[in-house]
Amino acid sequence: MVDISNTPGALAPSPAAAPKRVALKRVLGPAHVWGLGVGIVLVGEFMGWNFAVGKGGAIAALTACWLAGILYTCVAMIDSEVTSTVAAAGGQYAQAKHIIGPLAAFNVGLYLVMAYTMLEVSNAIVTGDLIQAFAANMGLEGEVDKRAYMVLTIVFLSWLNYRGVLATLTINYIITAIAFAAIIALFVAVNPLTPGTVVMHDQLLTGLPYGGLGILAAMHFGLWFYLGIEGTTQAAEEVRSPARSLPLGTLTGIMTLLIAATITWYIGAGLMPWEYLGQAITPLYDAARLTGSKPLEVFLFVGTLFATLASANGCINDASRAWFAMGRDRYMPVWFGGVHPTYRTPFRSIVFFVPIAILFAISTPLDQTITLSILSGLLGYTIMAIGVIIFRRKWPLDSIARGYIHPLHPLPAILLLTLCAITYVAVFLGYGTQLLAMMVFYIVASAWFVLHRYKYCRRGEQFTMPWPKPRGY
Amino acid sequence: MSKAPYEPPTQSVIGQIVDAVLMLALVLVTLYLPLLLGLAGGGTTTKTFDNPTWEALGQNAAMAGQWEKLGFAPAQAAEIIGKRFDYEFSWVALAITGVVIIGYFVGMLRWSDKEYRDVIAEHFDDRPGAGRSGGA
Structure with missing residues (x-):
């Protein structure tokens, strides 16, 4: 999220020679921050979370849901402190650059880009599947090619982002609210106060089909309930009052998601056998079908569609901003740091990822793209926990002003690291090859950065905060 | 003592294109290719059922009713029910x-x-x- 005033043309030789400095337009409030965070994540209630049921059964998925909630509460607490202090475009990327160092920042930038791009891909896959299923359930004649809708989703939302940030996020806010209303409507419709009338937990819950190991394994997709909430930090340079808006928007976002995640599990586990739920592409839409109410089915179709579109929209926004910030700092070719002369958006970074997203969307399974997204997010949370410990050491509380100070430090960081370690093992169970493939990607990219790319980067200019010298340096 | 600022070289247009293409290639080779070749994921086992019934599939009456509402007969559900993760x-x-x-x-x-x-x-x-x- 970058207000990008005019920059020199493509391939600017150096920031020092630039006639104008890129600056961001401060137009966003706490509601936009909430909308951005929840908008990206809310889709996790409509799809993907249920793969945790497949990995460990419904009870294991609920345990994973709450454990992941603790993990993300730590993320939100830590993130709010760091972001309200390092309010710069690029979010965690800019934070790593100021707190840990260039190679870490490069990796964090890649985590953000990969996590959001793969989340965008997952959204496009679900959109295509959903439209195809809805057309079949409504008895529409002819065959719907879901791949066409996957491509359309990616291209249309990229175009929307190309045109500008404020309109994009305002739309996000509205469709997020509608999607959330769909979950609430479904919850009310299943009569939660009279179990047994619609939901049948007593007959559908089967204990732990994989034993205790299933709880551990389920943690993998448990993250999907919340993944992306840290995306609020991408708006740092565009919010009117970062010290107030970012913590407020992020923490209310995580509270919203904790409630939504538990409601979602309650609905899904009470309506579907765990074997079906564990592999469903659109579980909440399926749940609506099982209530037998056509209006509710249509509402959940709309809700799922809106949630995927809101999420994909936010993902394109965040991935492109992280890539743009890396281009601006020369961690990537400076061409990506270019800004559209009329719309003031990082149009090249937006367009660059369109073909990659389309390729993955039309040819890879949903659980695999979700896993790629989760793994990049997980690496980011690990470095976030390490980063906040380093942050407090280099700049103790009395050394710089912070917009928000998270309590009980370093307990949240230690807890976050522990839960991250558990989740790596969870991913290893069933998806070990992909875990190693992802590590190979980041190790090779790091080698490329160290051996080649970093020579194009200025040194002292990477540090832009008006802070005193860090302790120990 | 002050250190002289590092002055980075200017990267050529060709160099920038090569770098961008390299990143794309890295994504494709390390992340996409394993998926395309079926090397990633797949830590599962599949149990087959001959002439499956809901009882044989371990489904009680409530479960069977939900499967049927979702449009599944026992033979179709067996493919899903028989697929399990292998945590060995x-x-x-x-x-x-x-x-x-x-x-x-x-x-x-x-x-x-x-x-x-x-x-x-x-x-x-x-x-x-x-x-x-x-x-x-």
Whole structure:
């Protein structure tokens, strides 16, 4: 999220020679921050979370849901402190650059880009599947090619982002609210106060089909309930009052998601056998079908569609901003740091990822793209926990002003690291090859950065905060 | 003592294109190719059922009713029900994965710190008034 005033043309030789400095337009409030965070994540209630049921059964998925909630509460607490202090475009990327160092920042930038791009891909896959299923359930004649809708989703939302940030996020806010209303409507419709009338937990819950190991394994997709909430930090340079808006928007976002995640599990586990739920592409839409109410089915179709579109929209926004910030700092070719002369958006970074997203969307399974997204997010949370410990050491509380100070430090960081370690093992169970493939990607990219790319980067200019010298340096 | 600011070389247009293409290639080779070749994921076993019934599939009446509402007969549901994750694993493989992840973070943090010292040295040592307290 970058207000990008005019920059020199493509391939600017150096920031020092630039006639104008890129600056961001401060137009966003706490509601936009909430909308951005929840908008990206809310889709996790409509799809993907249920793969945790497949990995460990419904009870294991609920345990994973709450454990992941603790993990993300730590993320939100830590993130709010760091972001309200390092309010710069690029979010965690800019934070790593100021707190840990260039190679870490490069990796964090890649985590953000990969996590959001793969989340965008997952959204496009679900959109295509959903439209195809809805057309079949409504008895529409002819065959719907879901791949066409996957491509359309990616291209249309990229175009929307190309045109500008404020309109994009305002739309996000509205469709997020509608999607959330769909979950609430479904919850009310299943009569939660009279179990047994619609939901049948007593007959559908089967204990732990994989034993205790299933709880551990389920943690993998448990993250999907919340993944992306840290995306609020991408708006740092565009919010009117970062010290107030970012913590407020992020923490209310995580509270919203904790409630939504538990409601979602309650609905899904009470309506579907765990074997079906564990592999469903659109579980909440399926749940609506099982209530037998056509209006509710249509509402959940709309809700799922809106949630995927809101999420994909936010993902394109965040991935492109992280890539743009890396281009601006020369961690990537400076061409990506270019800004559209009329719309003031990082149009090249937006367009660059369109073909990659389309390729993955039309040819890879949903659980695999979700896993790629989760793994990049997980690496980011690990470095976030390490980063906040380093942050407090280099700049103790009395050394710089912070917009928000998270309590009980370093307990949240230690807890976050522990839960991250558990989740790596969870991913290893069933998806070990992909875990190693992802590590190979980041190790090779790091080698490329160290051996080649970093020579194009200025040194002292990477540090832009008006802070005193860090302790120990 | 002040350190002379590092002046990076200017990257050519061709160089930028090559770098962008390299990143694309890295994504495709390390992430997309394993998926395309079916090398990633797949830690599952499949149990087959001959002439399956809901009882044989371990489904009670409520479960069977929900499967049917979703449009599944026992034969179709058997494909889903019979597919399970295989959590048998090699401790050596787990240890290697752990070493790779820990090694990656240790290496990254150490190298980052080395680069960070240059950044801090150049940023603070070259400016008059460096080291004064700022504020966010």
